[in-house]
Amino acid sequence: MFSSRTNWNTNLNRLAGLIVEKQLRGESILDLSESNPTRCGFSYPKQEIISSLTDESVLLYQPEPRGFHSARTAIADYYRALHVSVTPDQIVLTASTSEAYSFLFKLICNTNEEVIVPQPSYPLLDFLCQINDVKLLQYRLAYDGEWHIDFESLQSAFTSRTRAIILVHPNNPTGSYLKQNEFERVCALAAEHNCAIIADEVFQPYSFSHDTRRASILASQSSVLLFSLNGISKLLGLPQLKLSWIVVSGHPKQITKALNRLDIIADTFLSVNTPIQTAIPKLLCFASDIENQIRLRVQTNYKLLQKIFAGSNTSIFQIEGGWYAILQLPQIHSDDQWAEEIFTHQNVIVQPGHYYGIEQKSCIVLSLLPILDIFENAVIKMHKFIEKNSSYKNN
Numbered sequence: 001m002f003s004s005r006t007n008w009n010t011n012l013n014r015l016a017g018l019i020v021e022k023q024l025r026g027e028s029i030l031d032l033s034e035s036n037p038t039r040c041g042f043s044y045p046k047q048e049i050i051s052s053l054t055d056e057s058v059l060l061y062q063p064e065p066r067g068f069h070s071a072r073t074a075i076a077d078y079y080r081a082l083h084v085s086v087t088p089d090q091i092v093l094t095a096s097t098s099e100a101y102s103f104l105f106k107l108i109c110n111t112n113e114e115v116i117v118p119q120p121s122y123p124l125l126d127f128l129c130q131i132n133d134v135k136l137l138q139y140r141l142a143y144d145g146e147w148h149i150d151f152e153s154l155q156s157a158f159t160s161r162t163r164a165i166i167l168v169h170p171n172n173p174t175g176s177y178l179k180q181n182e183f184e185r186v187c188a189l190a191a192e193h194n195c196a197i198i199a200d201e202v203f204q205p206y207s208f209s210h211d212t213r214r215a216s217i218l219a220s221q222s223s224v225l226l227f228s229l230n231g232i233s234k235l236l237g238l239p240q241l242k243l244s245w246i247v248v249s250g251h252p253k254q255i256t257k258a259l260n261r262l263d264i265i266a267d268t269f270l271s272v273n274t275p276i277q278t279a280i281p282k283l284l285c286f287a288s289d290i291e292n293q294i295r296l297r298v299q300t301n302y303k304l305l306q307k308i309f310a311g312s313n314t315s316i317f318q319i320e321g322g323w324y325a326i327l328q329l330p331q332i333h334s335d336d337q338w339a340e341e342i343f344t345h346q347n348v349i350v351q352p353g354h355y356y357g358i359e360q361k362s363c364i365v366l367s368l369l370p371i372l373d374i375f376e377n378a379v380i381k382m383h384k385f386i387e388k389n390s391s392y393k394n395n
């Protein structure tokens, strides 16, 4: 009856089961996995957002595979302000970044061909590959106080069926940006193996510090076929309005071929709704305000986290950007056990590191997005619990 590609284990895992039980009992829970910006107390320009979505022109249906020219022009202008030269014709709108990945997998991969993704990284990539019948191979990110691509693992991942290398810049959850020298090596490998590069840049604005070594992926104007992904779920903190885009760059002949095919894929779905395409030129005017609020929140929470755990036997991984932090807890428990213990005894939700493919033992992942008071309260509770329990075990 059902396809084997959807033959997933749909049972709740133990942690999710415990969470549901406590929710049903009406217990108060502090969620350090919260990464929905619309629930994190940011001050959005409400009236402007609502009025931008209710323009009379939304009553007319004007299907355009690549999306409205006016919307794509506004996005090209956004890039121009960042000193990145992109034309509206290089841009294809999609309803989400996940949909953009799906379109690209359809564009470049036959069944069971491969893409190489970073590990650790964003778990949805696994599902996106599965539902598109694409095989996922991994390259390792190594940590030595800073995350780097392990080029040996990347080089050895290629086979004759590899079609793309995925870069997440900055990566979720490591918060690491590629350095320009790493990006150049990746481009050389992509050219050697006749592969495309898919660069997921959704967290790009959320940098913690300036770093001259950092890659400027789109601005590099590489001749390798490159698809840069971005969207308003992170850029404007508005995931519910469903707009993302693909910027196609590389050799002009390759760009044209890719766009002609993407037009047909996009035309088959026409999934981007009219109100958001009409609204995006206005909404992008608020990008820097919302970005600043989110950047301030994640940086403040990260500093607070460092302060609370200073001098403890938990280490916090250095991050360069993004919305997440990784903590390595005392290795007396696995990551799953720690997450369950913290939740059972403190009602604080954290995610075990293996959800993201973190190889280091006993790691948990936290979102840095929650409202300051909630974050501080949850981290203090978690810190006390970890200290008490690890010193008890050590004695």
Ligand SMILES: Cc1ncc(COP(=O)(O)O)c(C=O)c1O
Residues within 6 Å of the ligand: 096, 097, 098, 099, 122, 168, 171, 172, 200, 202, 231, 232, 233, 239, 243, 244
């Ligand atoms: C690295 C990365 N890319 C893409 C997405 C999804 O973005 P969208 O909401 O546009 O599908 C996420 C969501 O958290 C993400 O972490």
